[in-house]
Amino acid sequence: MTATIEREPVVLEEEHRKEAAAAAERMGAFAEEHRRTPTLTITLDDESPVPVPVEALALLADVLREMARGHAVTVVPYGAELTTQQVADILNVSRPYVVKLIETGRLEARKVGPRRRVRFEQLMAYKRADDERRRQVVRNLTREAEGLGYER
Numbered sequence: 001m002t003a004t005i006e007r008e009p010v011v012l013e014e015e016h017r018k019e020a021a022a023a024a025e026r027m028g029a030f031a032e033e034h035r036r037t038p039t040l041t042i043t044l045d046d047e048s049p050v051p052v053p054v055e056a057l058a059l060l061a062d063v064l065r066e067m068a069r070g071h072a073v074t075v076v077p078y079g080a081e082l083t084t085q086q087v088a089d090i091l092n093v094s095r096p097y098v099v100k101l102i103e104t105g106r107l108e109a110r111k112v113g114p115r116r117r118v119r120f121e122q123l124m125a126y127k128r129a130d131d132e133r134r135r136q137v138v139r140n141l142t143r144e145a146e147g148l149g150y151e152r
Contacts, residue, residue: 009072009089021068028061081117084109090123101126 012020031054034040040057041049066073076082084102088095101107102116107126109116 009074010067011070011072012067014070017068017070020064024061024064024068027057027064031055031058031061076120078120080120081110081112082120082123084116084118087118087123091127 030040034054035058037054039051040054042052043049063073063075082090084095084098087107088098091098098107098118099116102109102118107118108122109118111117
């Protein structure tokens with residue numbers, strides 16, 4: 001069975017972003033300080049202890065950091081298969097554009113009945129390659145502009 005995204009992305013309201021930033025700072029520092037400890041114990045308001053792997057605490061700090069910046073956040077398990085709409089949302093493009101990427105072979109997918117599914121790892125590999133291609137285009141344009149006498 002392949003994992004799927006269960007929840008919609010979450011965005012914090014402006015008034016809660018400072019709290020998230022402060023929590024991220026404290027949790028991140030605590031996780032870093034205790035990085036060699038496999039499990040930490042967190043005490044809830046009702047005094048009950050909860051063992052938490054230090055890696056999970058560090059990941060939560062990363063999530064809170066992104067939320068503090070106003071970014072939408074969701075957790076996608078490695079191995080998840082995404083719908084073309086979910087892929088479009090992650091890439092910030094239209095669903096028909098994602099379908100075109102799949103049909104032209106630029107993005108790997110499989111068919112599940114009449115629907116297409118994209119493995120999260122495949123999406124991230126495509127995104128990394130596309131981001132690198134964009135950076136190379138910017139570098140080339142910068143070189144051309146400098147060659148024409150324009151300064152940064």
